[in-house]
Amino acid sequence: MGSTRRRVVALLVLAALPPMLEGGLLMAFGFRAAQGLTPQATAVWPYDSYHDLRWLLVYHDSWGTFLLGLVTVTVARGLLSAGLTALAWPAGAARPAWNWLVRRNLSVAVLAALVISPWAALSVAFSAVSLSWYLFASLVPMLVLAPFLARAGVAAGWWRGLPTIELLGWSSLNFLLLTLAGALISSVPGWWAVGVAALTGVANGLLWRGAVAAAVLPARVRLPRLPVAPIAIGLAVVGAVWAEALVGIAGGGRHGP
Numbered sequence: 001m002g003s004t005r006r007r008v009v010a011l012l013v014l015a016a017l018p019p020m021l022e023g024g025l026l027m028a029f030g031f032r033a034a035q036g037l038t039p040q041a042t043a044v045w046p047y048d049s050y051h052d053l054r055w056l057l058v059y060h061d062s063w064g065t066f067l068l069g070l071v072t073v074t075v076a077r078g079l080l081s082a083g084l085t086a087l088a089w090p091a092g093a094a095r096p097a098w099n100w101l102v103r104r105n106l107s108v109a110v111l112a113a114l115v116i117s118p119w120a121a122l123s124v125a126f127s128a129v130s131l132s133w134y135l136f137a138s139l140v141p142m143l144v145l146a147p148f149l150a151r152a153g154v155a156a157g158w159w160r161g162l163p164t165i166e167l168l169g170w171s172s173l174n175f176l177l178l179t180l181a182g183a184l185i186s187s188v189p190g191w192w193a194v195g196v197a198a199l200t201g202v203a204n205g206l207l208w209r210g211a212v213a214a215a216v217l218p219a220r221v222r223l224p225r226l227p228v229a230p231i232a233i234g235l236a237v238v239g240a241v242w243a244e245a246l247v248g249i250a251g252g253g254r255h256g257p
Contacts, residue, residue: 004091008209011087015042015205016198018080023197027190035193036182039200042084044174044211045149046142049112052077053120074113078106084205085153088212101153108152115145115233139175141236146171148229151215159229161221166214174207 018041026035040051052073060066082098082105089095096104119141147163150171181200185193 007087011084011209012202012205014080014083014087015208016201018042019201019204020194020198023185023194027194032193035197036186038185038193038197039178039181039204042080042201042204042208043178044146044171044204044207045081045108045153046112046116046145047174047178048081049077049109049116050120050123050142053113053117054123057117057121057124070113074109075106077112078102078109081105081109081153084208085212088205088208089154090213090216093216105153108149111152111233112149115236116142118237141239143172143175144232145236146175148232150211152229154212154215158215159227161224161226162228164214164221167211170207170211170214174204174211177203177207 019038022041023035023038026032026038037051037054040047042048043051056066056069056073060069079102082101085105086095086098086101095101123139147167148158150167151163152158177200181196181203185196185200188196
């Protein structure tokens with residue numbers, strides 16, 4: 001019992017620190033407009049990668065710095081997620097070796113970067129042309145892919161079968177939490193935003209615990225032989241191609257005569 005309690009405390013601390021530190025740095029540099037992104041720093045897959053890629057796509061000045069930044073954030077995300085997964089692992093199930101968790105989460109970080117980067121780029125473009133409805137639509141693939149990627153970090157056969165209703169519920173709850181926390185952070189005065197970010201990080205830790213347990217513990221998987229995850233990922237990639245054309249039309253309409 002004592003060991004489980006310590007692991008939970010460590011999980012909540014690890015989940016709270018990155019949003020708190022990011023929020024503190026943004027506040028110190030007077031970058032108030034981006035404070036709403038801080039809770040995503042320790043969100044469950046793929047909202048965490050979406051957070052990293054949006055920062056990287058805006059703040060790079062060459063292909064070299066972009067590629068270096070992409071490698072850096074992907075490795076950092078894989079290691080952080082491996083730590084969160086290990087601490088969130090349910091007490092009643094045998095936990096894989098640390099090396100396996102690192103390899104697994106690094107591979108998920110690479111996959112998420114490849115699949116999410118077009119949508120993160122489109123979200124930046126949608127923001128530039130002030131298309132709020134399309135910006136919201138760019139988040140739909142995150143909702144679709146979240147249950148699959150949450151399972152990918154803990155299970156070897158994650159790509160087969162439909163995700164369980166529990167996984168869908170935990171990942172959807174994290175989306176709702178991030179939305180509400182971002183709105184609250186944007187409305188509170190001064191350094192209170194950092195405190196809200198830290199508390200949201202704690203909530204992220206609890207959601208990691210629920211999502212990992214839902215992925216690890218036995219549950220009925222529907223369509224267990226069907227490669228559902230590759231189909232969902234393929235649809236997300238194809239959707240990004242069509243959405244890019246939409247951005248071009250919208251951008252041209254905005255700047256046209």
